Amino acid sequence: MPRAYVFTRNGGPEAEAFADVPRPVPGPGQVLIAVRATGVNPADWKRRAGLRGPGEPEPRFPVVFGREAAGVVAEVGEGVSGFAVGDEVFGHPVGGSYADYAVLPADGAARKPAGVSWAAAATLPVAAATAYDGIVQLALPEGATLLVNGIGGGVGTAAAQIARHRGLRVVGTASAGKKDFVESLGAVHAESGPGVADRIRAAAPDGVDAVFDLVGGESLREVAEVLTDRSRLISGADRAVVAELGGAAVLRERTSAVLEAVAALVAEGALDPYVTATFPFAEADKALRAVEEGHTRGKIVLEIDGAGPV
Template structure:
């Protein structure tokens, strides 16, 4: 039977397990994909703890981990047009991507560009798409200065590159250990940690034109201190704090059109997913720990099949 990595209850890592399950069957508007790779994101372990989007329903347990997947279509559901068996695709799974087979709704599924690997494609549906949506939401003019917190993580790395492609000057907050990495992307690096606000004011005495936060909490508060226009303050990590500061969360489009665009950017070399580590499915727990500890550089991907 096909394997999947799941959480059997809400809680910590002890709730995780590699299990066998029946091969899913696609419903209307869905395709069944033989998964080749699945991206790992902070939201994955947060969902294990019981986190869900506002208004979202609790997932039936056991629940499969993973919100990004790339693979090959093996079956299509009723009413599906534009996709056929054998197509190479990537998107946001219905019920988790850390599995040998996953269901993808065609509304958030795109064809994988021929020159893009499955591993790189699996890094796009959450991280790169969130970055793309956030940069478009801010709408800063060419030449403006954008501050990105968490610039060395999966979403941050994508946001830096998309912002630079849009003609923005980028200030990236990341740990001292990621300094060389984020500077290689063309950012002005500011070390994270206590005293951030003081370091930001020293680096940017005239302030910044926008803040794209990917950390939340105190980091978000200190980043906001160097921004005059709170309408240009967004977060992908902490909606409660950003609301108190007068900003907003990232408004996710969640469309196939956005996936098509980030796939194009990745295929032409404008956007490098920077997959820094890969793990097989039977070591999915290690992949999650690498992200859950908060120090991962770039993207981590589970490679499910060759």
Template sequence: MPTAYVHTAFGGPETESFLDLPRPVPGPGRLLVAVRAAGVNPVDFKRRQGYRRAGGPPTELPAVFGSEAAGVVEEVGPGVEGFAVGDEVFGHADRGGFAELALLPAEGTAHKPAALSWTDAATLPVAAGTAYDALVQLALPPGATLLVNGAGGGVGAATVQIARHRGLKVVGTAGSGKREFVESLGAVHVPSGEGVALRIRAAAPDGVDGVVDLVGGEPLREVAALLADRSRLVSGADKDGAIELGGAAIVRERTGAVLDAVAALVVAGALDPYVTQVFPLADAGKALRAIEDGHVRGKIALTVG
């Protein structure tokens, strides 16, 4: 029976444990994958706390942690085309990637390029995929100025890099301790915190043409005031706040085509996933604590098998 890291109730870390679960069976449109690596994201501990994506199905307990994974196809479900047993793939995990075996929807899975490492591949669907979707949604022309509110995390770092590759000028807010990191990505760093709008105006005297918000709350309201056209605001942290301000939530595509695009950027050297910490599956709890403590720079991955 495959081992998985799960939470058996909603709450804190005390609900987490390893379990041996029945071997998953790939239904229509699904792939059964022997996991080689899995990405670790804030949404993992938030789901343990009871968060559920709007419109998503109720969480069945025990619930396996993990939203993204990379591995080798073991079985192909009915109706799946373009994938075969033995293929190296990465994508969105249906019911958790912190496991020896995981189910991936074929439409949200892509073939892993040989030049892409397992850990890099496993961390692309959530962070780089969100960044890519946000920039496609904004559709800013080359030369425009983009503000990334929260540029120091996994999604923020990917957004800055992809935006720079698309020919945008980028201003990124982050804590003072992440200045060197944000600047290394190609953005003008602006310290976050009270009065951030004034500092952004000083850094971008000609104004900003679009905002990707990854913070939400009052910081979102402050930076939204910098936009003449609020439709150029998208948020991955505060859907209701963005809509109230005249913007929108980031619309996630979660398709293989998006994964192909971001993987190609990594292979070409235009995007670094910045996997800064790697833990074995046996230390999944430690990986989650690192994310939950909120001081991670870049991405964390688990290795499996």
């Protein structure tokens, strides 16, 4: 039986378990993949904890963890023309991805370029694509200054690189220990924590043209002080507070075109997903705990090798 890592109810880590699950069947417009790697995201533990985004349906337990995957096409659903069995792909799963098999909608999947590793590809649908969507949404002119609040995590690291690639100046907030890492991304570091707005002003004496927030809450309220034009305030982390401050949530595309665009950036060396730790599938709990602590650097990935022959 294929395996999956699931949560059996809303709660803490004690609600997590491995389960034997039937091999999923791809519906019309979908492909089934044998999963090789899946990215670990804050949304995974948040869903287990019972935090749901607007419009997200009540969970039907057990719920398979995971919102992004890379793997080999094992079956093709009706009406799919762009993919064939054996293709190496990645995308946005429906029904989870901490599993031997996952189902991807063909219009939310893309081919993995040959030079991009399984682990790297598995991080692109959530972190890199969110960063890409946010930067496109802000539509800043070359030379503008972008503040990335929470630059050290998966989305922030990708946002910094995509912004630099588009000719933007980047200032990023992160804890003191990440200063060198932030600078290695081509960004100016501003230490996070109370008083951060003053440190941002010191780091960007000519001002900040836009804010891409990835922290939310009080931190978002404080960094928003540096921006007068709130139409250039976006958040991937806190819909309620960003709306209250006159900004907007990141508008997610979740299309093959965006996946192709971020994969091309990785293939050409303009975007490093910074996979800083990989865990075997059997250690899914450890991977989740690492992300749940809230101070990861770059991305954490689960490697899944148990699906056997395609």
